[in-house]
Amino acid sequence: MNDLVLMGLEGAVLVTGLAVLLLDLWITPDQRRLLGFGAIATLGVIFCASFAYLPDGTQYAFGGMYALDEFALYFKRFFLIAGMFVLLLSVGTSHAEEGGQGEYLSLSLFALAGMMFCASAANLALLFVSLELVTVTFYVLVGFQRRRLASLEAAIKYLIIGALSSAFLVYGIALIYGATGTLDFRQLASLPAAVMESRILWLGALFLFVGLGFKMAAVPFQIWAPDVYQGAPPSTTAFLAVGSKAAGFVLLLRVLHQTLPVLETRWLHLLMGVAGLSIAYGVLCAIPQRSLKRLLGYSSIANAGYLLIGVATLSAAGATAALYYLAGYLYTVLAAFIVIAVVLQHTGRDDFDSLAGLHQRSPLLAAGLTFAMVSLAGIPPLAGFFGKFLVLKAALAAGAEHPGFYWLLGIAVVGVVISLYYYFGVVRAVYWGTPGEQPAGPIRVEWPLQVALYLAMVAILWLGVMPNQITNLAELAVKSLGLR
């Protein structure tokens, strides 16, 4: 029974998803919105309930398979917030014409539950199954607008590359099991040193990293990101950008620090290399982009690089920075995609030209997009600035031990400078762009989206001005991971 209480948050999300799936069958289309709001409210209640969990130390359930600590709770709250915004976005933009909204809501809830299970996975079997739940659900969510060719194309690409990465993941798990004879994180952590030196184990861990790298959209596993971001419905893209990416990071951090600490030194250069390449690739490829969603796809790759710098430092400061960075990135990306969703609905396009004159058509949307871009670019006092600041600070501190970090720091700073160009290209298009022949009537934003956009903007500002509350939470989370 105690086991069920410990995984109560995920259980509640799953039950909500199942209920939405069933209820949707017997309600009229008008009531669909209410169903959506009901689901969001339930997620809100679950979010509040997450504060009732006060784990002293790490608590395990299901025979050590499921771990609940501050680290897991931090990410569960993160995923819940992301889930609430995504549901709000999908209710606001309403994919009703595309096969039914009820299914979209329940599938999003199942993906959310999968992410939350990822946050608590303490066994490679659970890791694989929960990651698959996320991935398989996203195959459907990406291709949800199956009347649109771009959406289907994105789904096919995501499916094929996702299946490939899953194959690597499961092969890696098999190798780890073959080398050690256990799937349990705690047993893996307490293996004798001789077994830890097994190259088979390292190869398995490397394949595991391939699977996680796909989720994080880090170079060289990034190839799907721009196309899928562009083709998928905006709410799916937003969920993919924050939820799926964070699921990769939560597992990476847990595997790295709690499960196979031997990898900490072994993977240092791997992580640094992947971080540097991700930043360079994302930033350079983003420059010529004219589609906002594609731009954010490349920006997501670059951001995976910044996050990986935090992870690569292997320090508590670095991990804390990564956790804070993710929180800031969450609101920033959500704000951007709320605006994109509305613009897409009105113009059917998401290139820079369709943004022209946006500040006249809807000052709120213009302000929201500007907030997001300025935050992504890392301008104080918004959340994006403080996240980058913390990551670079941690890298600077780590540079004393490994001079390679100075190089990484250089790439990161150059990346920030280059990214100013394209992020401000968006802002310029919004305020100074010359509108083409398209109708320039005002855009009415539905109230759920208005609420979501205001909340996201406030959160971006609040995180940037008062970072302490989140960094404290993040520090607590990192401490429970055993990092000092």
Added chain:
Amino acid sequence: MTEQTQSYLFLAVLLGVAVAFPLVMLGLARLWATVYSPAKPGPAKAAPYECGLESTGDAWVQLRSGYYLYAIVFLIFDVEALFLLPFAVAFTSLPVGAFVAILVFLLLLVEGLVWAWQKGVLEWN
């Protein structure tokens, strides 16, 4: 010889017979054909037999995509049935939690079935 290798031996014999039997039959048929009915192909003989009608078009026809849905729903319930077998075999030595778990498992799939039914997927038109 242990019991295990003996069971393998049985399999090997079965495999050998299974391969040999059709080979012998085919070989006999071949022998019969070469002796009694040498091949004399002609356009009329090579044409596919269509009840006396001229055959038209390709033998490949596109199936209706409706079949596909049934196949995939069948697949999912096939996988479900797989999990029932180890449960049934190990039933007596399982705790009560496992029983609840399989009940939840079945209920989830029933929910899927109800959903598909309500969506009209099971109707053939």
Added chain:
Amino acid sequence: MEAVFFYLFAAATLLCGFLVIANPFSRNPVTSAMFLVLTIVSLAGLFVLLHAFFLAAVQVLVYAGAVMVLFLFVIMLLDLQAEERRSFKKLALAGGGLAVVVIALLAHAAVRESPLGTAAPPMVEGSPRALGKLLFTEYLLPFEILSVLLLVAMVGVILLSRKEAK
């Protein structure tokens, strides 16, 4: 004896697997699908050698049976001529070859440094009874998540492939 069977099945798996993707005699997708059946059956043979009898039976039932039916359906839903005319892209071939070489080198380096079979092999009995006990006690949670996964798969597939009702 077991080693002989292992090499037999392994070779058959590899050969048939290769013929699935690059058959020099036939570009017909149905031929590929049939070779996939052979690949799966040889894999089932490997499972038997590992004492995973249940898994071997499942492999044949589900993959060689149900999944194969699905594959053939899809093949018949598609335009076959286009596939037979399709040519390999040189760049893709080179990329795939490079990936294979890199992974093979990695695996070789790993096995050379720490030979297989040195660590005690985990002993798992593959009978349905043992599997059921393990699945419903130790791996109860992944099993439950799996049921949600199956539900998602069902809903998703129907959503994506269903003709619009109205």
